[in-house]
Amino acid sequence: MKTNTHPHHPDITGEMWTRMDEIIANGKGQPGSLITVLRECQEVVGYLPSELLSHISHGLVLPTSQVFGVATFYSFFSLTPKGRHIVRVCTGTACYVKGIKEAMGRIDTTFDLKEGETTEDRRFTLEGVRCLGACGLAPVMVVDKDIYGDVTSNKVINILEKYE
Amino acid sequence: MNKIRMQLMLCGGTGCDSTGSERVREALLQEIQKQDLAGEVEIVVTGCNGFCAVGPVMVVQPEGIFYQKIKPEDAAELVEEHFLKGRPLKRLFYKEPGSKDIIPKMDDIPFFSSQMFRTMRNKGLIDPEVIDEYIARDGYFAVAKALTEMTPDGIVDEMLASGLRGRGGAGFPAGMKWKFAKQAQGDVKYVLCNADEGDPGAFMDRSILESDPHAVLEGMIIAAKAINAHKGYIYCRSEYPLAVKRLDIAISQAKAYGLLGEDILGSGFDFDIEVYQGAGAFVCGEETALMRSIEGKRGMPRPRPPFPAHKGLWEKPTILNNVETLANVPQIILKGGEWYASVGTETSKGTKVFALSGDVNNIGLVEIPMGTSLRTLVYDIGGGVPKKRKFKAVQLGGPSGGCVPEDYLDTPIDYEAIAKVGAIMGSGGAIVMDNRTCMVDMARYFMDFIQDESCGKCTPCREGTKQMLTILENICKGKGRPGDIERLQELAHVVGRSSLCGLGQTASNPVLSTLRYFREEYEAHIEQKECPAKICPDLVHFEVVPDLCKRCGLCFKDCPSDAITWKKKEVAVIDKDKCIKCMSCYDRCKFDAIL
Numbered sequence: 062m063k064t065n066t067h068p069h070h071p072d073i074t075g076e077m078w079t080r081m082d083e084i085i086a087n088g089k090g091q092p093g094s095l096i097t098v099l100r101e102c103q104e105v106v107g108y109l110p111s112e113l114l115s116h117i118s119h120g121l122v123l124p125t126s127q128v129f130g131v132a133t134f135y136s137f138f139s140l141t142p143k144g145r146h147i148v149r150v151c152t153g154t155a156c157y158v159k160g161i162k163e164a165m166g167r168i169d170t171t172f173d174l175k176e177g178e179t180t181e182d183r184r185f186t187l188e189g190v191r192c193l194g195a196c197g198l199a200p201v202m203v204v205d206k207d208i209y210g211d212v213t214s215n216k217v218i219n220i221l222e223k224y225e
Numbered sequence: 226m227n228k229i230r231m232q233l234m235l236c237g238g239t240g241c242d243s244t245g246s247e248r249v250r251e252a253l254l255q256e257i258q259k260q261d262l263a264g265e266v267e268i269v270v271t272g273c274n275g276f277c278a279v280g281p282v283m284v285v286q287p288e289g290i291f292y293q294k295i296k297p298e299d300a301a302e303l304v305e306e307h308f309l310k311g312r313p314l315k316r317l318f319y320k321e322p323g324s325k326d327i328i329p330k331m332d333d334i335p336f337f338s339s340q341m342f343r344t345m346r347n348k349g350l351i352d353p354e355v356i357d358e359y360i361a362r363d364g365y366f367a368v369a370k371a372l373t374e375m376t377p378d379g380i381v382d383e384m385l386a387s388g389l390r391g392r393g394g395a396g397f398p399a400g401m402k403w404k405f406a407k408q409a410q411g412d413v414k415y416v417l418c419n420a421d422e423g424d425p426g427a428f429m430d431r432s433i434l435e436s437d438p439h440a441v442l443e444g445m446i447i448a449a450k451a452i453n454a455h456k457g458y459i460y461c462r463s464e465y466p467l468a469v470k471r472l473d474i475a476i477s478q479a480k481a482y483g484l485l486g487e488d489i490l491g492s493g494f495d496f497d498i499e500v501y502q503g504a505g506a507f508v509c510g511e512e513t514a515l516m517r518s519i520e521g522k523r524g525m526p527r528p529r530p531p532f533p534a535h536k537g538l539w540e541k542p543t544i545l546n547n548v549e550t551l552a553n554v555p556q557i558i559l560k561g562g563e564w565y566a567s568v569g570t571e572t573s574k575g576t577k578v579f580a581l582s583g584d585v586n587n588i589g590l591v592e593i594p595m596g597t598s599l600r601t602l603v604y605d606i607g608g609g610v611p612k613k614r615k616f617k618a619v620q621l622g623g624p625s626g627g628c629v630p631e632d633y634l635d636t637p638i639d640y641e642a643i644a645k646v647g648a649i650m651g652s653g654g655a656i657v658m659d660n661r662t663c664m665v666d667m668a669r670y671f672m673d674f675i676q677d678e679s680c681g682k683c684t685p686c687r688e689g690t691k692q693m694l695t696i697l698e699n700i701c702k703g704k705g706r707p708g709d710i711e712r713l714q715e716l717a718h719v720v721g722r723s724s725l726c727g728l729g730q731t732a733s734n735p736v737l738s739t740l741r742y743f744r745e746e747y748e749a750h751i752e753q754k755e756c757p758a759k760i761c762p763d764l765v766h767f768e769v770v771p772d773l774c775k776r777c778g779l780c781f782k783d784c785p786s787d788a789i790t791w792k793k794k795e796v797a798v799i800d801k802d803k804c805i806k807c808m809s810c811y812d813r814c815k816f817d818a819i820l
């Protein structure tokens with residue numbers, strides 16, 4: 062296994078490749094391991110570039126189509142790079158009823174950023190998630206690891222300004 | 226060593242965690258040490274207490290005193306007054322919103338007193354990361370009984386007698402499912418737990434996993450014994466990292482105690498459980514899709530039959546039950562099916578957990594006996610609608626469910642009765658909506674969700690939901706045409722009848738139920754191009770009504786786009802060209818002067 066060469070990729074360091082080779086070796090031959098391998102590799106790199114997906118398909122001896130098929134099916138996986146700060150707005154029912162849509166509108170007018178997108182300067186990635194289980198604080202937004210409740214359209218920009 | 230005389234059950238559930246319970250814990254700990262009480266007073270961080278609305282919350286045992294909205298700054302006074310001098314701190318007691326009564330004890334608070342805790346019996350009482358605390362509350366006694374005293378038939382009979390129906394939404398009797406899987410031929414069988422919790426407004430399963438993970442493991446072990454399975458998986462959403470962590474801890478502790486793994490309790494029975502993390506696809510909550518996902522494939526459903534009880538995971542006989550269903554099992558085994566069935570209605574037995582949220586005062590997790598009316602849920606437990614607004618509807622069952630308006634609030638919580646009024650019991654999401662909710666927009670919201678989550682395998686669901694979404698979007702934008710309502714109804718029937726799995730089959734429910742009760746709102750959008758609730762941005766134009774304006778300037782201060790002009794003691798004016806319809810002013814105005 063060690064002999065296989067790694068494709069060159071600007072976002073993946075040699076150390077990352079080593080860690081991922083271990084992950085892939087653990088999953089090899091295990092039925093059903095693909096999703097776990099993808100998850101763990103995404104944790105290492107931050108996203109799943111297509112070169113990496115091809116590498117995983119070689120390593121696990123699975124058809125490339127299956128690996129791409131799975132990676133694109135689940136919303137957890139991203140094939141494009143993310144911003145420095147991940148902004149997750151809750152689009153669950155309670156947060157919707159309490160006005161998350163208006164807050165998202167403000168994010169869009171201020172940062173030109175819609176759900177699923179990353180700002181050009183890679184400052185923010187905006188993700189919609191469904192119910193964070195904190196409906197008591199609705200509408201809810203999570204920036205990196207910080208949870209904010211009662212995120213109305215007039216508060217949301219102030220919160221985001223804090224993240225550079 | 227001193228004896229612990231007081232336990233501070235501090236909620237560490239997601240809601241309280243995000244309002245700062247961890248900082249409260251640190252502050253309390255510091256004060257306790259300062260007052261030299263460390264040997265007498267103990268802090269226990271529990272799972273979700275349920276009353277998220279007033280968090281962070283803490284219950285002091287054994288007295289049962291309930292504190293709400295605790296801040297780190299309160300720690301010094303709290304420790305000195307209550308824990309040192311024995312004088313409970315009144316200012317942190319619960320106050321009833323209507324009567325302003327002050328209620329010191331948890332059991333007397335209306336939010337709790339109308340509830341009945343079975344599934345959530347350990348909530349707020351144990352540290353979910355310590356197996357001994359679970360065992361001290363009769364934990365794993367049911368496993369001991371099932372493994373050493375009962376036959377598989379005996380277990381199935383007890384489950385059948387309990388009348389417990391699946392809590393994941395469909396309400397299929399759990400005992401029947403187990404019976405089929407038990408009868409199925411095969412040496413390899415599986416027990417799966419559905420912890421995918423897909424309803425986008427629900428968090429019951431998460432709370433159960435976070436506050437009482439062993440109850441779910443126990444339920445799975447008992448199920449395994451009943452059908453003779455040796456391997457189980459818990460399919461948990463990746464959005465629930467704390468639940469995954471607690472499950473991992475629970476599994477390793479159970480293994481260390483010989484309650485999981487080989488030769489459980491010396492009975493000769495082997496069973497192992499693994500946690501499998503989902504990767505964000507609503508359709509994976511559907512049973513056949515969930516199994517494909519565990520196999521590492523795209524989670525797409527397949528036609529049934531064959532049913533999973535015969536051909537499930539890796540084509541082997543499998544049972545899949547929801548978290549809440551499984552968490553009920555230990556007590557049924559311990560106390561008997563008859564005990565369980567003593568509560569509830571003719572066809573719906575036991576209790577049901579709801580995640581109550583939206584426009585309601587007491588947001589939180591609620592467990593009530595089947596047969597309780599929706600009115601009790603919304604008003605007695607939920608405390609009604611805040612800000613003096615009017616109740617409009619309660620939505621049950623999320624994207625597969627429907628809404629129940631005021632006139633039907635006396636409907637009892639019962640699978641059949643709720644279906645009759647056009648909603649479904651669902652998994653327990655209950656979202657209250659006030660008169661500022663646009664029902665067409667709600668239908669559009671759910672259709673958008675479904676359309677996004679449709680896996681694309683079958684045409685009616687993939688294309689039909691897309692068509693319905695387009696129509697709904699047009700209506701909300703003021704581009705609705707005569708005949709749209711009929712087109713929606715027709716599509717709803719086709720998609721409902723011809724889709725492959727439950728996702729498509731139930732996708733039209735939110736549309737049909739809003740049409741049933743709020744048809745005039747659809748008509749207003751289509752014919753008058755008006756949104757009566759003033760939610761759909763394309764149909765509202767904001768204007769200040771001079772007679773109602775109190776000239777306070779709040780709207781002016783909040784406007785992000787400088788669209789409002791206002792000077793002291795003058796009526797505000799909105800510039801329509803600059804207005805971005807963000808609703809800030811509309812929400813802000815206390816006098817309803819903005820229309």
Ligand SMILES: Cc1cc2nc3c(=O)[nH]c(=O)nc-3n(C[C@H](O)[C@H](O)[C@H](O)COP(=O)(O)O)c2cc1C
Nearest residue numbers: 391392393419422423510511512546547550727728
């Ligand atoms: C689209 C779709 C999504 C579902 N999502 C869930 C879910 O998130 N959690 C759940 O327990 N059941 C879900 N179900 C129901 C499951 O298919 C299954 O009926 C249930 O897990 C069986 O357990 P029970 O009998 O204990 O309820 C879903 C069904 C469909 C059709």
Ligand code: FES
Nearest residue numbers: 151153156193195
């Ligand atoms: S709907 Fe947003 S946290 Fe539940």
